[in-house]
Amino acid sequence: MSDQLHEQLEDVFQNVFNDDTMMLRDDTTAAEVDGWDSVAHINLMFALEERFSIQFAGNELAEFENIGALKHYLARKTGATA
Amino acid sequence: MRARWEEPALVMAEQSGTTHEQRAELESAGNALRKAGSFAEAIQHYQQAATASELPCADLCVKIARCHVQLNQPAEALSWLTRVVDVADTYTTWQSAAALLEKVLQTHTPQVKRAVRVAVLGSYTTTQWVPMLRLAALCQGVLIEAYESDFDQYQQDVLDERSGLYTFKPEVIVFAVHDGAAALPEYADDASKAVELEAGRWANLWKTAAQRSGARVIMHNFAVRSDSAMGHLSTRVAGSRYSMMQQLNRAIGEAAGSNVSIVDCDRISATFGKTKWFDDRYWYLSKQAVALDALPMLATHTAAVLAADLGLSRKCLVLDLDNTLWGGVIGEDGLTGIELGNGPRGEAFVALQKYILQLKNKGVILAVCSKNNDADAREPFEKHSDMQMSLDDVSIFVANWQPKHENIRRIAQTLNIGLDSLVFLDDNPAEREIVRQHLPEVDVIALPVDPTGYPQALASYLMFETSSYTAEDSQRAAQYKAKAEIAELQQQTGSLEDFHRSLQMTAVVAPFDELHLPRIVQLIGKTNQFNLTTRRHNIEQVRRFMDDSAYVHLYLKLTDRFADHGLVSLLIARRVGIVLDIESWLMSCRVIGRTVEAELLSQMCRTAEQMGCTRLRGTYIPTAKNVMVQEIFSRFGFEQVSRSEGGETVWEYDLAAHGPIENGFIEVRSTPDVVKQEVSS
Numbered sequence: 001m002s003d004q005l006h007e008q009l010e011d012v013f014q015n016v017f018n019d020d021t022m023m024l025r026d027d028t029t030a031a032e033v034d035g036w037d038s039v040a041h042i043n044l045m046f047a048l049e050e051r052f053s054i055q056f057a058g059n060e061l062a063e064f065e066n067i068g069a070l071k072h073y074l075a076r077k078t079g080a081t082a
Numbered sequence: 083m084r085a086r087w088e089e090p091a092l093v094m095a096e097q098s099g100t101t102h103e104q105r106a107e108l109e110s111a112g113n114a115l116r117k118a119g120s121f122a123e124a125i126q127h128y129q130q131a132a133t134a135s136e137l138p139c140a141d142l143c144v145k146i147a148r149c150h151v152q153l154n155q156p157a158e159a160l161s162w163l164t165r166v167v168d169v170a171d172t173y174t175t176w177q178s179a180a181a182l183l184e185k186v187l188q189t190h191t192p193q194v195k196r197a198v199r200v201a202v203l204g205s206y207t208t209t210q211w212v213p214m215l216r217l218a219a220l221c222q223g224v225l226i227e228a229y230e231s232d233f234d235q236y237q238q239d240v241l242d243e244r245s246g247l248y249t250f251k252p253e254v255i256v257f258a259v260h261d262g263a264a265a266l267p268e269y270a271d272d273a274s275k276a277v278e279l280e281a282g283r284w285a286n287l288w289k290t291a292a293q294r295s296g297a298r299v300i301m302h303n304f305a306v307r308s309d310s311a312m313g314h315l316s317t318r319v320a321g322s323r324y325s326m327m328q329q330l331n332r333a334i335g336e337a338a339g340s341n342v343s344i345v346d347c348d349r350i351s352a353t354f355g356k357t358k359w360f361d362d363r364y365w366y367l368s369k370q371a372v373a374l375d376a377l378p379m380l381a382t383h384t385a386a387v388l389a390a391d392l393g394l395s396r397k398c399l400v401l402d403l404d405n406t407l408w409g410g411v412i413g414e415d416g417l418t419g420i421e422l423g424n425g426p427r428g429e430a431f432v433a434l435q436k437y438i439l440q441l442k443n444k445g446v447i448l449a450v451c452s453k454n455n456d457a458d459a460r461e462p463f464e465k466h467s468d469m470q471m472s473l474d475d476v477s478i479f480v481a482n483w484q485p486k487h488e489n490i491r492r493i494a495q496t497l498n499i500g501l502d503s504l505v506f507l508d509d510n511p512a513e514r515e516i517v518r519q520h521l522p523e524v525d526v527i528a529l530p531v532d533p534t535g536y537p538q539a540l541a542s543y544l545m546f547e548t549s550s551y552t553a554e555d556s557q558r559a560a561q562y563k564a565k566a567e568i569a570e571l572q573q574q575t576g577s578l579e580d581f582h583r584s585l586q587m588t589a590v591v592a593p594f595d596e597l598h599l600p601r602i603v604q605l606i607g608k609t610n611q612f613n614l615t616t617r618r619h620n621i622e623q624v625r626r627f628m629d630d631s632a633y634v635h636l637y638l639k640l641t642d643r644f645a646d647h648g649l650v651s652l653l654i655a656r657r658v659g660i661v662l663d664i665e666s667w668l669m670s671c672r673v674i675g676r677t678v679e680a681e682l683l684s685q686m687c688r689t690a691e692q693m694g695c696t697r698l699r700g701t702y703i704p705t706a707k708n709v710m711v712q713e714i715f716s717r718f719g720f721e722q723v724s725r726s727e728g729g730e731t732v733w734e735y736d737l738a739a740h741g742p743i744e745n746g747f748i749e750v751r752s753t754p755d756v757v758k759q760e761v762s763s
Binding site: 015016018020038039042043046047050051056057058 | 116117144148172173174177178181182185209210363364366367368370374375
């Protein structure tokens with residue numbers, strides 16, 4: 001399950017950033033990804049909503065500490081195991 | 083017994099299921115290749131997957147474009163990216179395509195109809211929207227060089243003579259504004275004064291911007307929020323903000339001079355759904371006033387208005403007739419048999435015609451392009467009481483049996499307008515595909531299967547947008563009609579082989595059987611046009627042929643990548659010594675121009691050889707309706723052996739000398755085994 005979620009997440013990131021080689025680790029943060037600015041962040045959040053059929057609450061949109069935290073959140077929302 | 087014959091139908095259904103699976107397989111194989119860096123191979127897989135449906139799926143278009151970028155093929159990448167505009171409306175796909183477009187345009191300047199400098203002045207964050215506007219515009223052949231004001235700086239940019247706006251030297255200025263930018267209170271005692279003042283403020287901004295830059299203005303009017311605390315009462319209270327916002331939209335429409343165009347955001351937000359259009363989470367987070375998912379729609383509409391301002395609207399609507407303007411086939415069903423006026427489908431065709439007439443009244447030229455005998459095609463226009471359109475509404479009327487793309491080229495030449503001024507409306511996906519392939523400049527509207535959806539499909543086509551309306555517009559059709567009558571039609575030929583191959587046609591050819599007998603008899607009874615002898619046999623007569631070993635009888639069922647056409651053609655022949663004499667040969671006009679006739683002849687040649695026949699004989703008996711097949715035997719190399727006074731001609735083909743007639747375009751899945759069939763029947 002965890003791997004599947006990770007792959008789905010990578011696919012979303014690759015589409016948003018138009019980069020097929022993009023790889024994510026659990027401790028990846030926005031700061032270390034080229035082009036992950038506020039606009040990209042919005043695009044990312046929206047793409048995640050679309051892909052996982054979820055809706056972030058207003059304050060959840062703003063920040064996730066790292067990819068691991070995002071995965072935990074998605075797992076909880078979608079009922080998958082992280 | 084019957085169950086045995088139902089099998090083929092089941093097999094067919096499963097096969098169309100596999101096509102879908104194949105698509106998924108091809109796509110995931112493409113994904114793997116792309117990730118491994120084999121981009122050219124990935125493109126091949128994706129392109130094959132894209133042929134599974136009439137229009138390629140948007141994600142595939144983006145993936146193919148990405149591969150082309152990797153291969154440093156920017157022109158190909160752009161052509162796939164612009165296709166996203168027609169097939170996708172989800173934000174994520176558009177965002178991906180628009181971002182890739184930005185990247186490609188940094189190093190590559192495409193060939194376009196117009197390049198234009200566009201400044202976008204926003205009252206909200208337009209960062210996500212501007213790349214989408216560029217994408218939508220490029221799809222109309224317009225390359226935008228863009229300037230974007232900082233967030234909510236539209237007034238400062240206009241009022242400051244030394245602002246970045248004027249340094250940019252825009253040719254078009256787009257005011258991308260939202261409800262919150264209208265300075266109106268929640269309630270005003272003097273509503274009309276408040277509205278007048280606010281409309282005046284906007285008019286002044288347009289005027290100042292236009293005077294200082296010489297640019298045209300495109301104004302987004304206000305998507306009016308529907309969350310009024312006053313509820314339904316607000317429509318009765320002129321001073322409510324809800325009422326004033328609606329008044330304001332009307333007032334700015336009236337204030338817009340000839341250099342200002344309006345994009346009716348209130349209408350498109352309503353079409354989109356206002357509860358979705360306003361997603362306040364994104365406003366609070368990033369001052370994005372239009373929901374991200376609505377941005378593509380806003381981009382396509384703005385691009386359509388921009389293209390109209392630049393004189394790039396489409397001028398002419400080319401119309402198919404059978405099953406497009408009315409239900410059924412006039413040449414087969416006759417004046418009383420076509421669906422028009424009565425019943426849900428009949429009413430839908432009336433509605434479509436009325437909408438088309440509205441387009442004509444605003445200046446769109448109408449042309450007819452139909453595969454029909456000319457007299458048949460004109461009959462409903464002249465005689466059907468529910469027909470909304472008259473022949474006078476049509477500037478050029480082309481009804482013949484030539485391929486449509488050739489006729490459309492003639493229509494453009496006759497009217498002396500470019501192919502890129504034409505829009506093609508046809509119910510038949512195969513005709514649409516041939517026009518797309520041969521005439522990529524022509525816009526082709528993808529109609530739904532159900533005719534009740536036709537008017538809406540046409541209404542959602544945006545490129546008949548015009549920036550002004552004059553009395554002259556409604557006269558345009560008449561002018562073009564006169565022009566068309568004078569002009570001499572020149573015929574152009576184009577190769578059909580690629581089209582035929584691209585249809586991926588497969589057929590089942592088999593001897594008559596009980597299961598198909600009702601359809602066979604129906605086809606014999608009603609086929610008029612492609613019918614060599616027009617002999618109307620009833621079910622008992624057909625059964626006698628089936629029981630008589632001297633007779634060969636074949637039907638053909640056709641499937642292509644668009645549709646399963648069912649049983650569309652048949653042939654009955656009688657063996658007389660070494661001669662196989664064609665008694666009846668007919669084909670539904672739905673599938674004319676796809677080599678079905680050649681295929682059935684070629685199958686018959688095979689049967690003749692198996693039976694030891696060395697000559698084929700055919701007869702043509704002329705009727706009022708079957709002119710289209712009078713030359714068919716000579717086309718396949720038959721020689722005329724006799725001609726009666728009534729015009730009946732007899733033809734023969736020397737199978738021993740010339741060999742069997744061949745057709746390479748249809749894959750035949752089960753060839754008939756005549757002897758076996760006779761034993762089992």
